[in-house]
Amino acid sequence: MSEHKWPAEWQEWAEASRATFPNAQSSLMPFLHRVRTQRGWLPPEALDAAADLLGMTRQHVDSVVSFYTLFRSEATGRRTVHVCLGLSCMMAGADTLMENLEQDLGIAEGQTTRDGAVTLLEAECLAACDLAPACQVNLVYRGPVAPEAYRELLEMPVPEPDAWAPPTTPEAREATHRG
């Protein structure tokens, strides 16, 4: 494990995660959650850091990251809007809500606006069918959101990543926009 290679807070979080859970391998997901909250997504150096600081192979880190939808290794905007497309939400107009957002933002589901402000994603049942159509913006619930009231999701105040990581190259920015 290196001393100065990674941001100080990452080293602290890795230590804290290892100390919290008696079994070292359980420290990976708590660590990734903290970096994800800070950066908005998991840039490549975060995955290297996880492997290095937690004593795992990068392959293992990748295998875990690729399994879970909240762990995104593609550049993601400062504001992630999840629209629930579960059955109850669909019955309440979630598809139209999604279409309205796509039209307003000029992107398709799965993409990020060019300025990095918003990523638009579909969510599987958010366990909030009482709020159908339900959404989350940076994991804060909102609902019911009538399809024509979609702007609420772009305007409501939510905690944003305090050290958001922009896409690293122009190619990556373009790829992000295409989704």
Place this chain on the structure above:
Amino acid sequence: MGSALPNRHYLLRQRDVADVHQLAVYREHGGYTALQQALQANQPDQLVELAKASGLRGRGGAGFPTGMKWSFLPKDGRARVLVINADEGEPGTFKDRELIEGNPHQLIEGMIITCFAIGAPESYVYIRGEFLHGYERLTAAIREAEEAGILGEHVMGYDFSHRMFVYRGAGAYICGEETALLESLEGKRGNPRSKPPFPAVAGLYGRPTVVNNVETIMNLPPLVLEGADWYRQWGTEKSPGLKVMSVSGHVNRPGNYEVPLDWTLAELIEAAGGVRTGHAVKAVIPGGSSMPCMPASQLDTPIDYESLVQAGSMLGSGGCIVMDDSTCIVRAVARVVRFYRNESCGKCTPCREGTYWLTDIMDRLERGDGEMRDLDTLLDVSDNINGKAFCALGDAAVGFLVSALKHFREEFVEHITGQRCPLGARQYDTVNH
């Protein structure tokens, strides 16, 4: 008619008591007296017997008797672990979210009582990654309990010590399956494990483990205070007690309802404000989207585990999705099979490939591009998934589809012969606003 509603909530206590998520308020209203009573009596085996006598069954989906589950732990002197499954994600189900956010101390109290009963020095809550608010509420409540001496060394001054951990999932429905959950809790991909060994023998980090649902364990504090007979005043002999039912879809007041288990589906829908004026119920999925649907003619079925099985469905997690006569069943099924395709972990071929094909065919049918032979193919593929995959996700993927083909076959046929959806493409947009 089912039994009368109790005059208060025993699980959704936040409905009666403001700010009950705060330790001071929870204690003011009798919180942690059940734990104190259990520790004072110092008879862990009696607590297991109490759970058995009450007939309490697991509220996560399978309905397995809770006390019996605890008694499967081998008596070999190893330290046990309790893991709470708070990875709620079954479409139509949203009870654990409200229970954790609103009444976290009752979960903590129930967990400590359970851990004292089974001899577990450690417990874990595996909470869905999307439940950020619930995670914050729960960790704050645990901190309060630690500072008050309710968790940690010598719980409430008694000879029992306990540590509690909260672990966040990160977006994977499959992690609600208990062995996938354990894999995830160990920091891995959430692929289900081979059974045996069952978690009771080799669970988290190989230790003897009990995995229980949030709602199940929240029943413990009132049970300890009031006793098994009290619990049995509601429900039936085999399905006693109260259940938090999540009601959603085309009802006027979607939400969670804490009701006796001998209520009928019709009574439950009535409690949720009934369906919209001018509409009638078409179909109901009583226990989350993994369960078969029931047509309106079966609404007088009681919601207890046995009656719903007899009627061809299951209580599952209690996520009751109500569809009125404006619903296109083909579109609803298409949405549900797509969910299972997206959430299949990919480990078993029948589930991974089968859900892909079902989604493909259902989308084609809904577009009006289907053929009659597709209906046989749907049943054939379903048959090749059902019971032929490692865990229950595959079975879950076909329940609604097969039941819809049984009860509403003519609607599938109309999509094929008319080459379009007879109800129109966007018939839902005026609902519930």
